[in-house]
Amino acid sequence: MSYLEIRGVNKRFGGLQALDDVNLSVEAGTIHAIIGPNGAGKSTLLNTFVGKLTPDSGTVTFDGQSLLGIKPHEINQVGVARVFQTPEIFSELSVLDNVIIPCLAKRDGSFKLNGLSFLSRQTDIREKAEQMLIDVNMQDKRHMTASSLSRGDKRRLEMAMCLSQDPKLLLLDEPTAGMARADTNNTIDLLAEIQEKRKITKVVIEHDMHVVFSLAQKISVLAQGHVIVEDKPENIKGHPKVKEAYLGGTH
Amino acid sequence: MDAILLQILNGLDKGSAYALIALGLTLIFGTLGVVNFAHGALFMIGAFCAVTLQKLLNLYSVVIDPTKTDFLGNPLKVKVPYVESWFGEALGQSIINWSVPLAIIIAIPIMVAIGYIMERGLIKHFYKRPHADQILVTFGLAIVLQEIIKAFYGANPIPTPAPDLFKGSFDFGAMIGFAENTIIYPYWRLIYFVFSAIVIGLVFAFLQFTTFGMVVRAGMADRETVGLLGINIDRRFTLMFGIAAAVAGLAGVMYTPINPPNYHMGMDFLVLSFVVVVVGGMGSLPGAVLAGFLLGVLESFASMNEVKTLLPGIDQIIIYLVAIAILLTRPRGLMGRAGVMED
Amino acid sequence: MKHLSQNDRLLLIFFTIMVLAGPIILAPFGAGYPDLLQRFAIFGIFAIGFNILFGLTGYLSFGHAAFLGVGSYSAVWMFKLLTMNVIPALLLSVVVAGLFALLIGFISLRRSGIYFSILTLAFAQMSYNLAYSVLTPITNGETGLQLNLNDPRILDAANETGTIPSTNLFGLTMNSTAKFELLGMTLQFNVGFYFCAIILIAGFYTAMRITRSPFGLMLLAIKTNQTRLNYTGINTRPYTLAAFVISGMYAGLAGGLMAITDPLAGAERMQWTASGEVVLMTILGGVGTLLGPVLGAGFIKYFENIFSKINDSVLESWFAFLPEGVSDALVFVLHFFVGKGWHLTLGVLFMLVVIFLPGGLIEGGTRIYNWLRVKLGKSDDSQKAAE
Numbered sequence: 001m002s003y004l005e006i007r008g009v010n011k012r013f014g015g016l017q018a019l020d021d022v023n024l025s026v027e028a029g030t031i032h033a034i035i036g037p038n039g040a041g042k043s044t045l046l047n048t049f050v051g052k053l054t055p056d057s058g059t060v061t062f063d064g065q066s067l068l069g070i071k072p073h074e075i076n077q078v079g080v081a082r083v084f085q086t087p088e089i090f091s092e093l094s095v096l097d098n099v100i101i102p103c104l105a106k107r108d109g110s111f112k113l114n115g116l117s118f119l120s121r122q123t124d125i126r127e128k129a130e131q132m133l134i135d136v137n138m139q140d141k142r143h144m145t146a147s148s149l150s151r152g153d154k155r156r157l158e159m160a161m162c163l164s165q166d167p168k169l170l171l172l173d174e175p176t177a178g179m180a181r182a183d184t185n186n187t188i189d190l191l192a193e194i195q196e197k198r199k200i201t202k203v204v205i206e207h208d209m210h211v212v213f214s215l216a217q218k219i220s221v222l223a224q225g226h227v228i229v230e231d232k233p234e235n236i237k238g239h240p241k242v243k244e245a246y247l248g249g250t251h
Numbered sequence: 252m253d254a255i256l257l258q259i260l261n262g263l264d265k266g267s268a269y270a271l272i273a274l275g276l277t278l279i280f281g282t283l284g285v286v287n288f289a290h291g292a293l294f295m296i297g298a299f300c301a302v303t304l305q306k307l308l309n310l311y312s313v314v315i316d317p318t319k320t321d322f323l324g325n326p327l328k329v330k331v332p333y334v335e336s337w338f339g340e341a342l343g344q345s346i347i348n349w350s351v352p353l354a355i356i357i358a359i360p361i362m363v364a365i366g367y368i369m370e371r372g373l374i375k376h377f378y379k380r381p382h383a384d385q386i387l388v389t390f391g392l393a394i395v396l397q398e399i400i401k402a403f404y405g406a407n408p409i410p411t412p413a414p415d416l417f418k419g420s421f422d423f424g425a426m427i428g429f430a431e432n433t434i435i436y437p438y439w440r441l442i443y444f445v446f447s448a449i450v451i452g453l454v455f456a457f458l459q460f461t462t463f464g465m466v467v468r469a470g471m472a473d474r475e476t477v478g479l480l481g482i483n484i485d486r487r488f489t490l491m492f493g494i495a496a497a498v499a500g501l502a503g504v505m506y507t508p509i510n511p512p513n514y515h516m517g518m519d520f521l522v523l524s525f526v527v528v529v530v531g532g533m534g535s536l537p538g539a540v541l542a543g544f545l546l547g548v549l550e551s552f553a554s555m556n557e558v559k560t561l562l563p564g565i566d567q568i569i570i571y572l573v574a575i576a577i578l579l580t581r582p583r584g585l586m587g588r589a590g591v592m593e594d
Numbered sequence: 595m596k597h598l599s600q601n602d603r604l605l606l607i608f609f610t611i612m613v614l615a616g617p618i619i620l621a622p623f624g625a626g627y628p629d630l631l632q633r634f635a636i637f638g639i640f641a642i643g644f645n646i647l648f649g650l651t652g653y654l655s656f657g658h659a660a661f662l663g664v665g666s667y668s669a670v671w672m673f674k675l676l677t678m679n680v681i682p683a684l685l686l687s688v689v690v691a692g693l694f695a696l697l698i699g700f701i702s703l704r705r706s707g708i709y710f711s712i713l714t715l716a717f718a719q720m721s722y723n724l725a726y727s728v729l730t731p732i733t734n735g736e737t738g739l740q741l742n743l744n745d746p747r748i749l750d751a752a753n754e755t756g757t758i759p760s761t762n763l764f765g766l767t768m769n770s771t772a773k774f775e776l777l778g779m780t781l782q783f784n785v786g787f788y789f790c791a792i793i794l795i796a797g798f799y800t801a802m803r804i805t806r807s808p809f810g811l812m813l814l815a816i817k818t819n820q821t822r823l824n825y826t827g828i829n830t831r832p833y834t835l836a837a838f839v840i841s842g843m844y845a846g847l848a849g850g851l852m853a854i855t856d857p858l859a860g861a862e863r864m865q866w867t868a869s870g871e872v873v874l875m876t877i878l879g880g881v882g883t884l885l886g887p888v889l890g891a892g893f894i895k896y897f898e899n900i901f902s903k904i905n906d907s908v909l910e911s912w913f914a915f916l917p918e919g920v921s922d923a924l925v926f927v928l929h930f931f932v933g934k935g936w937h938l939t940l941g942v943l944f945m946l947v948v949i950f951l952p953g954g955l956i957e958g959g960t961r962i963y964n965w966l967r968v969k970l971g972k973s974d975d976s977q978k979a980a981e
Binding site for chain 3: 286373376382383384386387388390391392393394395398399402518522525526529533563564567568571572574575578579582
């Protein structure tokens with residue numbers, strides 16, 4: 001069963017064909033990686049999933065529903081969560097509040113005027129958030145201000161925030177970009193751990209091939225706006241086209 | 252036709268002032284990323300440079316004039332301004348008479364110095380702080396500056412006349428082929444417009460044809476990249492602040508004969524100049540100039556009696572209405588670029 | 595009240611006692627008279643409301659005085675047409691200001707950051723211009739809206755006294771004051787003040803509830819990271835609009851109370867310097883804190899009152915003990931900061947706070963408290979109630 005379907009997506013910026021007839025299908029419950037050298041069009045492709053960019057032609061559907069041109073909060077409500085290149089968290093708030101917010105959003109929807117009810121009385125939300133922090137091993141940091149966390153912990157927190165909403169699809173945009181080796185490995189472990197506990201469909205956009213080989217069930221290689229190969233990791237490794245894309249220097 | 256032309260002309264002087272202030276605001280915003288609420292105060296200080304020069308030139312000594320006597324037959328004491336005793340009566344009087352244009356000479360160094368001190372002493376420390384903090388601290392500074400002026404010069408407007416040569420009006424309509432007495436235009440307003448056009452032209456030429464200007468324009472377009480090239484933009488931008496201050500100051504100096512300056516004129520112009528910047532497009536210099544003149548002229552049309560009887564009070568709010576309409580339909584303003592202040 | 599945390603409960607009790615005992619506490623400082631006490635309470639309400647918008651969501655409005663002005667006009671019209679009873683006037687103030695805020699907020703909140711500030715500024719300035727000119731039939735232009743002997747007041751009994759009746763709460767007149775002598779001071783307990791005080795306490799409590807609610811947390815989240823909040827499934831626009839309207843209603847309430855304590859309304863209340871004043875109060879006290887805005891409002895109104903009364907002869911008497919040259923110099927310098935120069939002091943103070951103490955008086959207090967704790971080597975971890 002295919003969950004996220006990308007059919008014939010084209011996008012042109014002036015003279016540059018950023019996306020050239022991209023076709024992709026992501027199956028439910030799997031980790032699907034999209035890799036490619038810099039400038040291959042990975043971020044452009046991701047932006048079409050989240051309503052930031054409307055392609056010139058083609059469709060992007062999730063679970064039968066089009067994702068084109070809808071607002072970020074609507075995308076979330078369809079069940080798509082997103083992890084950013086640099087962790088987007090509520091840095092001035094406590095770690096616990098950071099997780100409480102997505103829990104509230106999941107329960108109350110996009111807007112609720114409950115200015116006179118007490119947050120401290122909403123035990124269901126609190127318990128859910130606390131449990132989530134236990135799941136990602138951050139319960140002892142719950143009263144810290146999010147900005148004071150280490151980079152790896154910020155990433156962990158952002159994942160926890162996304163997971164607390166039980167998303168159907170998790171988009172990860174270069175989750176290890178700019179990270180030290182140790183942090184990268186931690187993130188890989190975290191992703192593997194999450195995949196073990198919850199079979200959430202994930203799309204990982206990555207520049208670094210090393211990261212995805214250990215995780216992904218399927219890999220699409222993007223080069224110059226085009227999907228050149230789509231296969232299992234073991235078949236990607238020695239693929240001549242991939243070697244060419246990364247080393248060939250035709251772009 | 253002549254009525255339309257008259258209104259356009261009438262809008263030019265205010266439009267010029269808006270354009271000059273908005274130009275400085277945009278320069279500062281585009282280069283330094285700072286929202287300067289004290290920019291109106293700089294306009295006001297410029298105007299008070301003219302007032303100060305006029306006062307200084309009128310300082311006098313009392314001498315006894317042996318040729319004249321009062322009605323009791325005693326020799327008459329007369330006040331003789333120092334400039335008259337130094338340069339002779341005729342030259343002295345014309346110096347006093349030309350105090351407003353002369354004030355330009357003293358205003359430029361004063362304004363550049365004030366701008367420099369402001370940037371190094373205060374604004375510099377706010378580059379990394381949120382926009383709200385920048386607004387607040389410059390707002391505080393604006394209050395301080397205007398209160399200092401008020402303490403020294405009082406709250407009442409101070410008449411600062413134009414040179415006699417440019418007093419009165421002329422029949423502009425007759426000169427360009429309309430019927431006589433249809434378009435009567437004061438000399439000084441025309442001078443103000445021409446002066447503004449020259450200043451605007453100088454600023455643009457400076458940005459266009461000097462290396463310095465090139466760096467500034469590049470910095471406005473993409474600050475980070477220019478920083479990567481190893482050019483210390485911050486240092487250069489300090490001077491930019493001085494130039495913006497001088498432009499606002501000159502606008503103030505020359506505006507004094509049109510409206511006698513008072514301590515809160517800066518605030519009055521600031522609010523409208525912000526609106527001008529927003530309409531023109533944050534960070535766009537041609538946008539600021541265009542919007543300045545456009546809104547000045549629009550305001551002049553709205554204050555025509557025919558319009559006012561149809562839509563009472565429209566002259567009071569037309570600029571705001573246009574700004575609101577533009578912001579809602581074209582959020583980047585008339586000529587704004589993408590990515591400027593779109594947090 | 596029983597669901598408040600220990601700290602909040604203490605803070606609320608402390609606040610209530612301080613406000614209600616205001617006429618006694620402030621009497622030794624020469625601030626215990628009704629007019630000033632009323633201003634403390636009214637501007638406290640205004641600042642609390644402003645803080646709900648600025649302190650929680652981070653949206654800096656430069657046009658909140660417009661709502662205050664609208665509230666005042668509404669209240670005075672109610673006094674003219676319906677009754678001198680304060681309840682309908684106050685209700686109308688809040689409702690009209692709320693509707694007005696809904697309209698302005700709906701448009702202004704389509705932009706954020708500096709654009710939002712400029713839009714609100716433009717709207718306020720536009721309202722001010724309108725109130726001054728075209729809307730003269732409603733606002734009475736430059737003179738301001740005042741009560742007249744022959745106003746209809748259809749709900750009130752016919753007025754035979756020949757004087758304009760005073761505002762009242764079901765017969766309890768607002769300007770009646772009970773005076774007591776104590777230790778050489780005159781304590782003045784004024785009905786108008788206590789009416790404002792009770793509303794101030796209620797407003798404070800409401801603000802506390804909002805801050806501690808899920809809604810309040812969302813507003814804080816908007817200030818911290820809108821992108822993340824959007825991708826969390828939250829539509830931020832209705833939240834900011836709700837915060838804007840709530841703070842507009844607080845401003846309307848303050849405007850209504852102003853008209854209740856002194857039944858007239860003028861356009862100058864809507865000027866942008868008035869909007870700047872409430873920003874200043876909030877910053878000075880401490881943005882985003884509960885107590886800060888009230889503290890800032892009190893501080894500014896108190897010192898405005900003190901400073902504007904000082905003139906050169908007062909200054910001279912202060913420095914009379916110094917050598918003549920020194921005292922003259924001091925008087926010359928200080929002359930600019932007192933009396934009519936109060937605004938200069940205010941501007942300087944404002945800059946100093948923004949530069950050195952962005953957290954305002956509350957942060958300053960906390961810093962001193964922590965410094966003292968370290969200094970005295972105490973390790974008690976009792977949190978400061980004001981947090």
